[in-house]
Amino acid sequence: MTDTTTYQNDTGRRRRPKRLRRVLALSLAGVLGLGGLAGCASADTGIVTLDFFQFKPEAIGSFEAIIAEFEVENPGIRVRQNAVPDADTAIRTLLVKGKVPDVISLNGSGNFGQLARAGVFHDFTDDPVLKQINPAVQDILAGLGSYNGDEVNALGFVSNANGILYNRDIFTEQGISVPTTWDELIAACDRLKAAGISPFYGTLADSWTTMPPFTGLGGQLGGDGFFPRLRAEGADVGPDSAVSFTKDYAETLGKLQTLYSYAQPGFQSRGYEDGNQAFAAGKSAMLLQGVWAIAPILADNPDVNVGAFPLPATDDPAQTRLVSGVDVAITIGRDTPHLAEAQRFVDYLFDRKVLGDFAASQNMFSTAADAGPNTNPTLTELQPYFDAGRIVGFIDHQVPASIPLPAIIQQFLLDQDSTKALSTLDNEWRKVAARTTSTRSGE
Numbered sequence: 001m002t003d004t005t006t007y008q009n010d011t012g013r014r015r016r017p018k019r020l021r022r023v024l025a026l027s028l029a030g031v032l033g034l035g036g037l038a039g040c041a042s043a044d045t046g047i048v049t050l051d052f053f054q055f056k057p058e059a060i061g062s063f064e065a066i067i068a069e070f071e072v073e074n075p076g077i078r079v080r081q082n083a084v085p086d087a088d089t090a091i092r093t094l095l096v097k098g099k100v101p102d103v104i105s106l107n108g109s110g111n112f113g114q115l116a117r118a119g120v121f122h123d124f125t126d127d128p129v130l131k132q133i134n135p136a137v138q139d140i141l142a143g144l145g146s147y148n149g150d151e152v153n154a155l156g157f158v159s160n161a162n163g164i165l166y167n168r169d170i171f172t173e174q175g176i177s178v179p180t181t182w183d184e185l186i187a188a189c190d191r192l193k194a195a196g197i198s199p200f201y202g203t204l205a206d207s208w209t210t211m212p213p214f215t216g217l218g219g220q221l222g223g224d225g226f227f228p229r230l231r232a233e234g235a236d237v238g239p240d241s242a243v244s245f246t247k248d249y250a251e252t253l254g255k256l257q258t259l260y261s262y263a264q265p266g267f268q269s270r271g272y273e274d275g276n277q278a279f280a281a282g283k284s285a286m287l288l289q290g291v292w293a294i295a296p297i298l299a300d301n302p303d304v305n306v307g308a309f310p311l312p313a314t315d316d317p318a319q320t321r322l323v324s325g326v327d328v329a330i331t332i333g334r335d336t337p338h339l340a341e342a343q344r345f346v347d348y349l350f351d352r353k354v355l356g357d358f359a360a361s362q363n364m365f366s367t368a369a370d371a372g373p374n375t376n377p378t379l380t381e382l383q384p385y386f387d388a389g390r391i392v393g394f395i396d397h398q399v400p401a402s403i404p405l406p407a408i409i410q411q412f413l414l415d416q417d418s419t420k421a422l423s424t425l426d427n428e429w430r431k432v433a434a435r436t437t438s439t440r441s442g443e
Contacts, residue, residue: 048341049078053101055087056328062361070348077341095120100333102342105157108326110397112154113145121153122332129155129350136389137367141326143393154331157349158364161308161382162212162290162323162394168305170197170285178309178381180317182255189262192285201284202260202267203275204413207406211396213259213288214409216311218252219323219392227398235434237426245425253418255313259288260413268414280304294363294378309381321392322385327364403428
């Protein structure tokens with residue numbers, strides 16, 4: 001454990017530069033107020049109460065069970081779980097009011113990266129708990145952003161995975177093996193189509209459902225350095241720049257269009273729930289979705305034999321990587337007056353069994369470096385990619401929220417005009433970069 005006094009004197013109490021505090025305040029000031037979430041406090045009895053901000057409503061019960069067991073083992077600490085709707089807005093409101101919770105759970109998204117860069121989270125750089133976490137998972141979090149670009153501002157708790165869900169029984173009946181290359185995937189689609197089976201069930205009515213296949217392809221074909229290079233290009237992104245969506249993402253859109261050409265008729269008017277229900281009923285052999293769709297699919301049909309495999313973007317199986325996001329990241333408020341107690345709770349969360357049980361309850365992947373075999377039969381084919389560190393983060397988390405990425409990709413799949421879509425992405429990126437530059441120069 002890090003010594004509490006040393007932390008507070010050296011780093012925990014350091015004040016952020018005035019300019020940084022003003023930037024954070026300005027970026028969060030437009031958020032609506034939030035009531036009922038006061039900071040943690042110690043009772044006169046000597047019991048410390050930790051404020052645990054928890055963003056995932058479906059995990060309330062699982063965390064309550066963990067908290068109850070933790071409090072039995074730590075009678076001097078109480079943990080108050082605060083689960084709120086619209087967590088992104090709620091956490092920003094608390095930060096503006098200076099009410100940073102002691103322990104915080106957040107989705108590992110672009111929003112987390114923005115907050116991490118603002119310097120409101122604890123630095124875990126020298127924390128022994130890091131040795132217990134899969135380094136590839138921590139790399140994904142680091143790619144979203146950190147304070148000064150060199151801190152470790154959160155710990156990956158559980159991860160999701162995004163690939164292709166498939167009906168094992170249909171594959172067996174048609175004599176199809178799980179594809180490991182792009183050509184094998186297309187050959188499987190052709191075979192299914194010839195047998196009168198829809199290879200994919202498309203759900204284009206919900207624009208966000210274009211993101212799983214887009215990120216699955218782009219995360220592998222776009223290259224690891226694409227977004228850092230794009231950010232460096234800034235407002236100069238365009239036809240003549242060294243890097244752009246137009247230059248680097250044409251193959252991604254071309255292959256995305258190919259996948260949707262194997263969707264059922266009328267896929268343009270079907271949504272996410274339609275897709276889950278249809279797949280559960282055996283109306284398609286595959287679904288372009290992540291593991292989060294497994295629970296609703298099994299709720300519709302507990303007997304469907306569903307499996308999952310990474311989307312093979314190339315014809316080299318060794319290059320295939322599983323797209324994964326940190327579904328739950330755990331962090332600590334930088335200025336918590338109860339650092340030692342918060343660290344004790346975080347250490348408990350990362351106990352191998354506690355972590356494994358929570359991941360199983362959420363149909364997710366443990367982020368433990370030694371997670372061991374995955375007992376969820378639907379996820380067994382994906383676990384080796386975590387074990388080998390062959391995972392890559394969601395590229396849509398790298399795109400500013402002000403850029404309507406899902407809507408742009410949805411429109412592309414409707415009009416099939418890749419030139420327009422790529423140009424629109426470049427233009428939107430350029431506008432955001434120009435606004436950012438203008439804002440910084442005026443501070």
